[in-house]
Structures are given as structure tokens and as C-alpha cells.
Amino acid sequence: MRNGKFSSALWLVLVALLVLSFGPSSGAGPARGTKIVVGIDTDPPSLDAHSNTNLASDIMFAHLYDRLVMFDMRSNIVPQLATEWSVSSNGLTWTFKLRRGHKFHDGTPVNAAAVKASFERLFDPRNPFSRRTIFEMIKRIDAVDENTVAFTTDKPFGAMLNNMANPTASIVSPTAAAKQDVSTFGRFPVGSGPFFFREWLRGTRIVLQKNPAHWLASQTNVTEIEFRPIPDDAARAIGLETGELDFVTTIAPQEAKRLTNNPNMVVYNLPRSRIQGLYPNVTKKPWSDVRVRQAMAHAIDNKAIVDTFLSGFARVADSPLAPGVFPYKPQAVRYNYDPERAKRLLAEAGYPNGFSSSMWVPVGTYAAAQQISEAVAEMLKKVGINLKLEVMESAQWLVLLRSKPQAESTLEMTYYGWGTQTGEADYALRLVFHSDNFAPKCCNRNYYSNKELDGLLDKALGTTNVAERRAAYERAQEILWRDLPWIWIFTVNHSAVGNKALTGVNLLPVELIHFRDANISR
């Protein structure tokens, strides 16, 4: 054998590598006891609840911090730090009674002064906290006594309680916040929640550890949560199957559907307060004609989109509000898939032969945006609407979309979505449809204007009477559903998967996932 030595050298290397690969591995199902590992898609930007956030960080905030009040599974407001609350008869002052004897993770007492300090930090104009705008109605905060804190607004503020349940309203330790500047606090957060911060290795893991002193401590046997960022959907699914991951907070619907066949997995397909659709510039022809917008609604087969591209992890929109947003009311009028009717409506509007337009499609912001947009364009083509798709990176899209006064706007139409993490109609409707909120001020970026709607939205925000608010918002939903300033297609569902050994995970409509009541049995 002339090359005998070469061959044996090659085999030696191969064998050595194989042996190495048998070496110590934290592979399948290590004994983790009561520690759980949760797969997330990407690292959060920061763990500072006041700072900029994404879905992953909002999930962590409910564990690191407490808020005065919290959402339950139906977006009702339930006590948390505050055990009771009331509003003055003029509707201007909200008073919260705090739980006694609770402490932040650094030992600082959670009292009225701490709550006040936390909100003052949120409002400090030097800090880059963009989500504080939901509290702009608050004009004064008073620590009435050790355990009573009062918020005063200049006008009655109907959305107060829901906004207080939003992650932005998390109470941070005043001691830690005073010691650290904004940039360090986001990496070494100190709250008073049922878990405290232990470690963050960027791109690798965030570890939270149980706070035994928390009043919710007895609800869960989980002693440690490791959040592990894994960008690839298929890799997250494999991690669940190998047992390395106990839960995955978000996964491509196709992967989630595949895992429904796995007897060890629980697939969570539950409503979320996020709505998706087509967003036309209603001041430009032909979108300015409501019949054109209604024609589009009839020309799009919403059910097919939900089933095909989202594998059923969504539901066909039946109101401008998603379920889980107060006071969601399914609309009696349905825009059924009916291309013939769409053609008739277009003809009535003066477009018997259809027309051409364009649509922006951001990639990387919404699930399957490009595939869905392509399907929509095909459906619209059948009724004579030729839609040119302008597929672009999210960063570029965001610049085009926002901050343009009407005269400068280049928007024809865009694929678009809106999430409502306050679980309440003010955030879902006023920011987007009130004519006071035209871009660049805020988020009415298709310049829809309806005085009756404006009045209803103002009225609902300006009262703390629940029945009055409900009536105003129900009427607002009817108006919007008839006017279709947004052609709503579907509301997004949670698509999360967990090992069946992990129970008690709560997936809230307000886009949150709580492990605070979770129990693991291995």
C-alpha cells in the first residue's frame, strides 16, 4: 500500500474528531430540575422597562418588575402592587393603595415614594423613553402616605387603568435607578417582581432567578428561567424536540403546526391584540372612494390567507379591534370573499376596468408579509386592480411611513399592522384614526378624518364611566368598519409551543407571556 500511511492518518483524524464529538455535551434533556429554558427569537434591546422594547423584553418585564395593576387572560384589570384603587368623582384623581411590606430586589421598600420616583424617571425628558406618551395626561403624582399614591390628570383619562397595566408602567427601584444611568440600568435591572435578574450574556442567555419573598412565589415551582435567543425558527423547533428548550415564545406558524403532532408538546394558538391589513392613503384617488376600499375587502379571501400563510395561527378580522382589546365587538356586516361584488363596487365608483396602484411591503416586521402581499395582489388582479409591490427592508419602510405631513406623503398603500398592548381601544383607535394625530405628530398616516369618529374617541377618553366608554367605542367600531380606512384582513395569534411538562404558562391577548404561575414536572 503506497499510501497506507496517508490513509491511516486520515482515519486517525476522523476517529479523533468522532471521539471528540462524543465528549461532554449539554445535549438532550439534561437534568435541569426546576430551571426552565425558554427560546426567544432575538435578544431584547434592554431590560429597562421604561426604555425601548420588543416582544421578548416585554415578556421579561412581567417577571422582573411589578406594576400597580395587571391584565388577566381576558384583558381585565386585576390588582398587583396596588390592592385597591379609586377615582375621584370629578374623574381627575386616581388613588392607588399599595401592598404593604413588599421590597425591591435590592431591599428598597416598595412604597408611594418609590412609585412616584419611578414615574418621574419615565417622564424625565432627558431620558429616551418613547413609550411614555401613553401617560401624557398625568400632570401630578402625590405620595399621599407611605402606601397611597395619587395620580392627577388635567382631564378625565378613561384609559388610565389599562395604561397602568402596560409594561411601560413597571415600577423600578429608585435606589438602583438613582445609582445607575439609563444605559447601565438596562443591563442590570432592579425591580420588585417575582423573579430577579441574575445574568445577561448578549446573544447567549438572560437568566432570571426566583424571588422567594414575592407574594406570587408559591404559585410557581420554577426556580430559574433562562431566556435563550435563537434566531432560526427551525432551530428553535429542534431545541424543543431535543428537550433543550421547555418553551418557545414565538415560532413560525408552519413549525408550530408541525409540532402539533408531537405528543410531548403543547401548541398555543391563542388570540393576540394585533391586527393586520392593507393601509391605503385615503386622501389619494382611487382609495379616497369608500366603495373602492369596500371592493378590496370583498376581493380578498381572508380565510385563505389565514389558512395558507399563517397555518391557522390567526383569525379573520371581524372588527377594527382585535379580540382582547376593550370593548371588542364583532361586526354584523361581513365583507365576504365575493369578486363579483367587488367588480360591481369598482364599476359604481367609476373604475369598471379597474386601476393600477402600488403597495409597500416591509420585510422583517410582520410574519410572511411578502407572501401574503403577493397573494393579495393576485386576488386583487382578478377584479382588475393591478398592485405593484414595493418590497423593502423594514428600516427603509419605517422612514417612508412615518413623520410625513400629508402634502409630502408618498404613501399609496402599505401592508401594515398595529398591536395594542394596553388592551384598550384608546391606543388602538385614537392614535391611528383621530384627525388630531395626523403624521408627523403621531400615527394617523393615511390622513383619515371623520368628525363623528373624532368626537366619539374624545368622549370615550374623557370619561371614566365604563358604560359610556363602551357605547362610544362600539359606535366607533361600526363607523370604521363601514368606512374601512384600513382594510383589515386578520388578527394575529400567539404561535408558541411548550413541553407538556411545563404547565400554567399564561399567554395574554396583550402580547405578553407569563411564567409567573408556571410549574414544571420532570
Next chain:
Amino acid sequence: MLAFLMRRTVEGLLTIVGLSLLVFFSLHLAPGDPAALIAGDQAREEELVVIRQRYGLNDSLPVQYVNWVLRVARGDFGYSHWGERPVGPDLARAFPISMGLAFGGLIVAVLLGIPAGVIAAVRRDGLLDLSIMGMAVAGMSMPVFWVALLMLLLFSLRLGWLPSSGWGTFSHYILPIFSVSLASLALLARMTRSLMVELLLEDFVRTARAKGLASRAVFYKHALRNALPSLVTVIGLRLGLLVGGAVITETVFAVPGLGRMIVQAVNQRDFPIVQGGVLLIALAVIAINFAVDLLYLVLDPRIRYA
């Protein structure tokens, strides 16, 4: 030699300055507003103003560039816009990981690719040659993300030998290194084979055989020795590609390396991370090319750098 060293240093510096200008301006001139990305689509204009102020995004581009260069010269890579963290420590953690993948991948490619190529050349047109070259073609043609997923399915899910995610132990390196090395391994095997096949027909090989040297000595001392300079060139070039090109591997295996970090930062228009990361990769590639040039001296005594 000294003149050569000085010339390479100056060239290297010029490359880095040019590259940093290119990266800086292409990033800043690309559509996209970091403040809008940080605050999200639901934020108001006034909040964006606060963010732009905070990160000096209102300054003119030349001013921003000079500020960045001055900071980096002091070893300060600045603060990430996305999440308020100092960039330096994150880069310092991610860079060695990516380098580890690149060098690990290269070592695997060299250790397996070159012997495989030699065997194929020696057994030219035999079954072993055909099967090795067949695998090499497959290795070069299969997309990395697909191979990576197949490896996860096999080694993590079916066999349970290796972890599919997480980071920190040696076992976490194995799958990413093999996935990174595959294309280079295949290329090296093919290169080695064709170089050897040519060299084995050369006069000096015949002479070596004629003077009665053992086949092994002919292959090692004469043929392979003469193939080395060309192989080293390829290896050097591959290493440059490996350092910058592990993005897909790092994404599939959730490796906290520089490639994944930079791609994410580009999407978020997180300028300090992209600029710092690209700078580090550029430095590494320049250093590698320099080392390759020096290696030539050792491998081919005929080469002199005047």
C-alpha cells in the same frame, strides 16, 4: 524586508481608513433612521428628537465620522443605539468566537481536505478518487443553512450527541465548525488533488522516483511540498472568507458571534456595532494576508521581499 514590512503596514492602514469610510457612509446614506427603529412605528416625532439628540445623530456625517474615529482611537467603540450598551465589551466577546469558528473550520478543512486530495490524486480515477471528489462536489454545492439544519437534525435530534443551541462548552463549537468548514474542506480537497496530479507528472518527481526514493517521500517531500505555496494562498483567502462569512452558521446554531451581531445591527441601523465589527474583521483579514505573505518565505526559499 524592513521596507516590505513598512509598505504592508501603510497599505494596511490605508485599507482600514478606506474601508471605515466606505462602511460609515454606506450605512448612513442607506435609507433608514435609527431613532425610528428604536422608538418603533407607534412612537411620536418628539420622542425621536430626544433619541437623535442622545446619540449625536443630528450632527453632520463628517462630524459623526470624525467623532467615531477619535473615540475608536482611544479604544472606545461607543454605545449601541439599540439598547444603550457599550459596544466594546460585546465586540470583545463576539470577535474571538467568530475567529474560533473560522480557525477551527480552517483546521478541520486542512486536516481533512488536504489528505483527502492527496489520496484522490494517488488513487487517480479509482473508486476512492471518485467517491472523494463526489463528496467534494456535494460539499461545495450544498447551501450552508441546509447542511446546518441537517446536522442539527442528525446530531442533536436523532442521535442526541450535541446541543442544538446555547453556548459555552466545547461541544457547542463542533457543529458550527463543521458547517463552516464544509465548503473550504471540499475546495481544498479538489485543489490538492489537481495540484498533485499535475506535480506527479513533473520531471523532478520522476527524478526522485528514479533515484529510488520511497513513494511516501516522493509525495510528502517533493510533490506536496511544491503544492504548499498554492495551497497556502487558497487557505489564506478562505480564512478571510471564513472570518466574515460565518453569518448563516452563527444564525442557525445561535452562536453569539460577530457575524450574527453585525447582521442584526445592520437591520437595526445600529451604526457603532456595524462599524466596530467590520473594523475588527478587516484588521483580522489584513493580519491573515500578512501572515500568508510571510509564510511564503518559509515555504518557498526562492521568494524574497525586497
